[in-house]
Amino acid sequence: MYDKIIPPTSGTKITFKNGEPIVPDNPIIPFIRGDGTGIDIWPATQKVLDAAVAQAYKGQRQISWFKVYAGDEACDLYGTYQYLPQDTLTAIKEYGVAIKGPLTTPVGGGIRSLNVALRQIFDLYACVRPCRYYAGTPSPHKNPEKLDVIVYRENTEDIYLGIEWKQGSEIGDRLIKILNEELIPATPEHGKKQIPLDAGIGIKPISKSGSQRLVRRAIKHALQLPKHKQQVTLVHKGNIMKYTEGAFRDWGYELATTEFRQECVTERESWILSNKEKNSEISPEDNARQIDPGYDALTQEKKAQIVKEVETVLNSIWHSHGNGQWKDKIMVNDRIADSIFQQIQTRPDEYSILATMNLNGDYLSDAAAAIVGGLGMGPGANIGDACAVFEATHGTAPKHAGLDKINPGSVILSGVMMLEYMGWQEAADLVKHGLGQAIANSQVTYDLARLLEPPVEPLKCSEFAEAIIQHFV
Ligand SMILES: NC(=O)C1=CN([C@@H]2O[C@H](COP(=O)(O)OP(=O)(O)OC[C@H]3O[C@@H](n4cnc5c(N)ncnc54)[C@H](OP(=O)(O)O)[C@@H]3O)[C@@H](O)[C@H]2O)C=CC1
Numbered sequence: 001m002y003d004k005i006i007p008p009t010s011g012t013k014i015t016f017k018n019g020e021p022i023v024p025d026n027p028i029i030p031f032i033r034g035d036g037t038g039i040d041i042w043p044a045t046q047k048v049l050d051a052a053v054a055q056a057y058k059g060q061r062q063i064s065w066f067k068v069y070a071g072d073e074a075c076d077l078y079g080t081y082q083y084l085p086q087d088t089l090t091a092i093k094e095y096g097v098a099i100k101g102p103l104t105t106p107v108g109g110g111i112r113s114l115n116v117a118l119r120q121i122f123d124l125y126a127c128v129r130p131c132r133y134y135a136g137t138p139s140p141h142k143n144p145e146k147l148d149v150i151v152y153r154e155n156t157e158d159i160y161l162g163i164e165w166k167q168g169s170e171i172g173d174r175l176i177k178i179l180n181e182e183l184i185p186a187t188p189e190h191g192k193k194q195i196p197l198d199a200g201i202g203i204k205p206i207s208k209s210g211s212q213r214l215v216r217r218a219i220k221h222a223l224q225l226p227k228h229k230q231q232v233t234l235v236h237k238g239n240i241m242k243y244t245e246g247a248f249r250d251w252g253y254e255l256a257t258t259e260f261r262q263e264c265v266t267e268r269e270s271w272i273l274s275n276k277e278k279n280s281e282i283s284p285e286d287n288a289r290q291i292d293p294g295y296d297a298l299t300q301e302k303k304a305q306i307v308k309e310v311e312t313v314l315n316s317i318w319h320s321h322g323n324g325q326w327k328d329k330i331m332v333n334d335r336i337a338d339s340i341f342q343q344i345q346t347r348p349d350e351y352s353i354l355a356t357m358n359l360n361g362d363y364l365s366d367a368a369a370a371i372v373g374g375l376g377m378g379p380g381a382n383i384g385d386a387c388a389v390f391e392a393t394h395g396t397a398p399k400h401a402g403l404d405k406i407n408p409g410s411v412i413l414s415g416v417m418m419l420e421y422m423g424w425q426e427a428a429d430l431v432k433h434g435l436g437q438a439i440a441n442s443q444v445t446y447d448l449a450r451l452l453e454p455p456v457e458p459l460k461c462s463e464f465a466e467a468i469i470q471h472f473v
Pocket residue numbers: 101102103104105106115374375376377391392393394395396397398399406407408409410447
């Protein structure tokens with residue numbers, strides 16, 4: 001079955017039923033060490049996770065790690081350009097749950113991202129990146145503890161599908177010609193627009209099915225959160241990209257108000273309902289005027305549309321959502337992407353789950369991690385219906401590689417997400433507690449040490465892992 005790797009002799013595999021993992025007490029879990037700082041981070045992570053499982057379950061449970069290869073390490077073992085060997089894909093498919101360090105992607109040319117490839121190959125459509133604050137972590141923000149968000153990033157499509165043509169390539173030039181001469185002129189709304197002849201071209205597909213399965217997972221997650229965090233914000237740039245990002249928003253609302261009708265209320269619905277609650281005699285026109293500030297300047301047609309929206313909401317959900325019942329539902333709202341970048345800084349406590357497309361989610365997860373302490377504190381998971389691969393938000397940080405210096409916190413916390421996904425909550429809690437205590441005691445790596453006031457002597461990557469373990473109890 002495998003060419004160059006051998007699975008552990010003890011342990012069994014995790015299986016899946018209805019998208020949920022069924023986890024034995026001794027699961028085999030493949031891991032990819034990763035390029036660059038992976039060499040420092042992975043051993044630290046493995047040590048912490050093993051110690052937590054040992055302490056939590058006293059030998060009743062343990063992970064059998066299965067080393068698999070990707071990136072530079074894979075080329076060393078399998079040969080030139082063998083960045084993602086079949087052995088690795090077979091192992092992840094077979095064992096279902098894996099964890100990885102970061103992998104290098106060259107800019108401009110060369111191989112396409114191995115990280116993205118893994119997400120696409122295993123259809124890991126939800127990239128889940130929680131950003132929460134651990135007390136004592138230095139932050140550029142005055143109240144970083146107010147940020148507690150989970151980025152839910154669509155992980156398989158958008159421009160990350162990687163369908164693009166280089167400037168001057170034969171197919172790229174043909175495509176531009178067809179677009180300029182046939183398809184754009186045939187679309188009246190595009191007027192006389194033309195694509196520059198010296199352009200590179202990329203394709204941005206956003207599908208209804210892809211958008212809705214991501215939003216579905218985000219809403220199901222919101223249902224598990226404490227009441228005050230039960231909110232899903234659809235983040236998009238739909239004012240500019242109407243049929244891709246705008247459609248994502250519309251499909252998200254459609255899903256929330258059909259599949260989750262009893263559980264969800266949209267922000268606009270909540271305004272309509274609360275206007276009626278404040279004044280039971282309010283006319284649909286006045287209600288429309290209050291939810292749309294520019295109402296009086298609108299065309300008759302647009303006004304009629306909003307009045308109809310008000311009437312439809314009141315007729316269809318007043319009985320189930322009115323009289324304040326909507327306050328117990330999941331709030332689904334939307335924000336334009338550029339705005340949400342300032343909102344998470346100025347009004348962080350107003351947000352919970354941020355569901356968005358691939359590129360927005362990539363940017364947003366680094367930005368949110370910065371608020372709670374930087375990329376050393378940004379865990380993540382790539383989740384599908386029959387597989388999950390856990391990995392940090394950050395990359396290989398090559399300048400720090402091999403120095404036993406980098407913060408392993410993000411991969412360790414990705415391991416915590418993995419333990420929680422497996423239902424091993426006791427072990428996950430030990431790690432979170434240990435990490436929180438280490439930070440609270442200013443036992444931190446260089447990235448956090450330099451921001452503390454006064455600065456403290458940094459721990460090495462491996463020493464930070466030790467400190468976490470010492471703080472388990
Ligand atoms: N999922 C993945 O595997 C990902 C891979 N990549 C790839 O990684 C490579 C390098 O990307 P780059 O843009 O430099 O981004 P990186 O995230 O690798 O690093 C950028 C900077 O972020 C800080 N940082 C990163 N990781 C940590 C950590 N664990 N602890 C503390 N600080 C950290 C460091 O800042 P400072 O030096 O200021 O301390 C580092 O120089 C690229 O090839 C990229 O494609 C990128 C993102 C994700």
